[in-house]
Each structure stands twice: as structure tokens, then as C-alpha cells.
Amino acid sequence: MKKSLLPLDRGLNLTVAAATCLLSAVTMASAQAPAPTPLQVPAKALPVPTDVSPQLQKIIGAPLRTNWDIRPKTGEEWKPVAEAGAAATVKNVPGMLERLKVKVEKTTIDGVRAFVVTPETIAPENKSRQLVHMHGGCYVLNPGEAGLPEAIFMAGFGHIKVISVEYRMPPEAYFPAALDDGITVYKALLKDMPAKNIAFFGTSAGGALVLEMALKAKALGLPMPGALAPGTPMSDVTKVGDTFYTNAMVDNVLVSPDGFCDAGAIVYANGHDMKDPLLSPVYGDMKGFPPTILTSGTRDLLLSNTVRVHRKLRQAGVEATLQVYEGMSHAHYFRDDTAPETKEVFEEISGFFDHHLGK
Helix, strand or coil, rough: CCCCCCCCCHHHHHHHHHHHHHHHHHHHHHHHHHCCCCCCCCCCCCCCCCCCHHHHHHHHHCCCCCCEEEEEEEEHHHHHHHHHHHHHHHHHHHHHHHCCCCEEEEEEEEEEEEEEEEEECCCCHHHEEEEEEEEECCCCCCCCHHHCCHHHHHHHHCCCCEEEEECCCCCCCCCHHHHHHHHHHHHHHHCCCCHHEEEEEECCHHHHHHHHHHHHHHHHHHCCCEEEEECCCCCCCCCCCCHHCCCCCCCCCCCCCHHHHHHHHHHHHHHCCCCCCCCCCHHHHCCCCCCCCEEEEEECCCCHCCCHHHHHHHHHHCCCCEEECCCCCCCCCHHHCCCHHHHHHHHHHHHHHHHHHHH
């Protein structure tokens, strides 16, 4: 007796139909599955760590930032806020310069405003090296000399020359002005120095700009710098990240994912897609990036932003170091140059640069 066989095409159609039904069933089951129940955490008091320096204890124990919940909606509204904050910061700059034996000179590099930050003593190994600094401030704060403390600390503790970019901010200019200014300075430096002898560093928005500049340099076919040091970078301005929840109202600098820094990023983006890697660099392709050292703290709202960048770099095969400091909120490591933790942070970064930059 002859066996009955299905035609080949009919058999394939049935197989495809069955697979489609199975996929639809799985998709429906997934869609109908309840979302995981959020963890309910009771209110509790957080003591100041006792195993950090007295200087850092004072910083950790400070109250939440004043006006953390302001949300100016335009560059014009941000300007007086930035100027008021800058006036308070600039008062402290002369003392920093004196203690760390550093001098600052204004300059212009291919039309971009900048500061040349030079230590009294440049280490012999750093004579032919230079750092590009991108200051923090949520893309709208720390104009002029107010953006210099981190650059001063790096120059003083690292004994290396720094170019701090005074990039354009709202209302003067919007995305991608800050990034463009950083790239312009980098291109200018490449005329006189090999890329391997240059490193980028910065914190917060400056940390994000460090990563964005590497992405942009890669897209433009420019040689990569010798190393990167993004400190607690604003690497995801779409506000994805566990510590946006766990460290909300714990970080005494940024305080909340819905506070002033989020408002600043929105104004700078000026309607641009916030998930663009040139605004949220954690979504960029980091293959081919130079060795990178990242810095954060256990109370930092952007600890997850920092951790996620570290994992992204490692997944791309990039050498990456992550240093996380006890008790620190966002960018606490350049609040007080007399704190031993501050010296340690910048000496760690300096040592990383020394290991990876060209001679």
C-alpha cells in the first residue's frame, strides 16, 4: 500500500504557520505577564561613613543642594541661575591655584574659548603630553572660571598641562555646540602632537562629552586619543539606570532624576532625540575606544550611568577601569582639594594616563 505524502510546499507552509502561532502565543503570554513587583523600601536614616576623611564626612553630611528641583525651561532662564552659581565657585578658585601651585591663562583655539592650566612643575614624563578638559554642569552651568576646579586639580595633582574648553552653552548655543567645540580643540592639538599623547577628561556633562567626543572622533575618522577619563558621566539622559531610584534623595548634589540637571539637559538638547549617542553615549558603539578610567561614588545618582558605560566598554573589548569611592555623591571628589580622597582620585587618573599615553 502506497504511503500518502504532503506536497513539500504545503508541508513547509504548515511548519511556518505552526511556528508563527507558537511565536504569537509566546508574545501574548509575555504581554499578559504581570510586571515585576517593585521592592518597597522603608524610610531610614543614612549615617555618614566613619571610614572616610573628616573633610569628606563634612561633604557627605551636607544637606541636599538648595533649589535642586528648579526646572528652567529656556536658555535665557538658565543664564541668571548659572551666573549666580558661578560667582560662588569663582571665589574659591584663587585658593585652589595657590594651594596646588597652578596658573591659568585665557586663550582662544580656532575660535573656541579655553583656558590653559599649567602646574608649576610638569613631570618629566608629561612634557610632551596634554589633556583636554570638558567641565561639568548639566550642559548649562559653570561658565567661565567656574568650570576650572577639576582642571586645576588634575594639573596640580597630576603635574600635567591641561586645556580646559569653555564650550558654548545655552542661551549662546545648543546641541551639539559643546561637542563641536571640544572636537575643534582636539583637531587643533593634533596639528602639533600625536593623538596617543592626548587624553580627554571631565565629570558629569563633561564626562558625557568625553565619551561623545570619542564617538565623534571615530565617526570623523580622527585618530583616537591615548586615554579617556569620564567621571560619573551623564551617559543616559533618558534617565534609565537603577541608581536613579536607589540613590534618589540620597545624592545631595543631583538629588533627583527629575531635578535641575534633567532640566538642563533638556534645554541643551533643544528638542533633539535624547537617546542619540551624542547625548546619551551609553547607546553608542564603543569598539575601538582607547583605555578608559571611570570614577563614581556609592551615593552617586549616576553610579548606574557609570557602571553601564564600564560594562559597555568591556563588552566592546576596551580596557576599562572603574573606581567607586565610599559615600561619595555626584562629583564629591573635586569639592575639597585638601581631602585625601580627592588627591587619591586624581593620582589614580594621572597614573592611568601615565601608563597609557605616549611618551
